[in-house]
Amino acid sequence: MTEPAAPIRPQAPADGFGKPLQGWRLKLYTIIFEADTRAGQLFDRWLIVVILLSLAVVVAGSVSALQERFDLAFTVLEWLFTIIFTLEYAARLACVRNPLRYATSFFGIVDLLAILPTYLALLVPEMHALIDVRVLRLLRVFRVFKLTAYVAEYQTLGAALVASRRKILVFLSAVLMIVVVMGTLMYVVEGPANGFTSIPISVYWAITTLTTVGFGDITPKTDLGRLIASLMMLLGWGTLAVPTGIVTSEMAAQRQRRPTTTRTCHECLTEGHAPDARYCMHCAAPLPPYQDR
Numbered sequence: 001m002t003e004p005a006a007p008i009r010p011q012a013p014a015d016g017f018g019k020p021l022q023g024w025r026l027k028l029y030t031i032i033f034e035a036d037t038r039a040g041q042l043f044d045r046w047l048i049v050v051i052l053l054s055l056a057v058v059v060a061g062s063v064s065a066l067q068e069r070f071d072l073a074f075t076v077l078e079w080l081f082t083i084i085f086t087l088e089y090a091a092r093l094a095c096v097r098n099p100l101r102y103a104t105s106f107f108g109i110v111d112l113l114a115i116l117p118t119y120l121a122l123l124v125p126e127m128h129a130l131i132d133v134r135v136l137r138l139l140r141v142f143r144v145f146k147l148t149a150y151v152a153e154y155q156t157l158g159a160a161l162v163a164s165r166r167k168i169l170v171f172l173s174a175v176l177m178i179v180v181v182m183g184t185l186m187y188v189v190e191g192p193a194n195g196f197t198s199i200p201i202s203v204y205w206a207i208t209t210l211t212t213v214g215f216g217d218i219t220p221k222t223d224l225g226r227l228i229a230s231l232m233m234l235l236g237w238g239t240l241a242v243p244t245g246i247v248t249s250e251m252a253a254q255r256q257r258r259p260t261t262t263r264t265c266h267e268c269l270t271e272g273h274a275p276d277a278r279y280c281m282h283c284a285a286p287l288p289p290y291q292d293r
Helices: 024-033 038-061 064-069 071-095 099-103 106-123 125-144 148-163 165-189 199-210 223-255
Strands: none
Touching: 024 038, 024 071, 038 064, 038 071, 064 071, 071 099, 071 106, 099 106, 148 165, 148 223, 165 199, 165 223, 199 223
């Protein structure tokens, strides 16, 4: 009589380097990419402070008087922030399962651009002007601002924009037809003598008038032209309220849906999964257990 076969233990999926995502890497991943834990929230808050301080240094360094007076201090602070962001970028690559996928993602490229100009300026002094690219660190705020109260509204707004994209496109096409017709009409009424030298210029005037911007570089001179301009201004008030109503209604509908968290898929790095979700809503990969704070 043969003995029953021993049960086979499931193995953790391997990442791009052939190592399972577990141990210190999984803990580091939870801290960096997920803000539903106390450690993750603390990491995000401190990183936001560092990002804002680095931006303040970049802005202050652009003032020539301050740069000449505190040149050494700006240099030291710049390298300090660069080292911090370099360590953070290396930690992100070390804890994800597919480092190349993160490195080529939008925020991965932003992270790289946040530190690359400083190193390029060191190797090639002529490229010192590229340090201004560090302002892209501001985009990182939207990545690390994953506190529950903020991200829920941000994700609701994004979902509302996606859900109402067809209505917004129809609205924009209607606006485009209005400005083309009214611009052409003003070209006929006013003519080149009053600044409406072509239909594109007249359409430009119609856009600035409909959006209630009114630069004033082109103005109607005839009574009929002023009447048309007045109608365009009144029409602009109602026009600007349409997309607001579309998005607001979609946001109200989104509030009725299930809440999401900052849980991130280890495979495709997408976030916003429900607390009880077991698989990724994009790539169907298994999700790690949800760790509430």
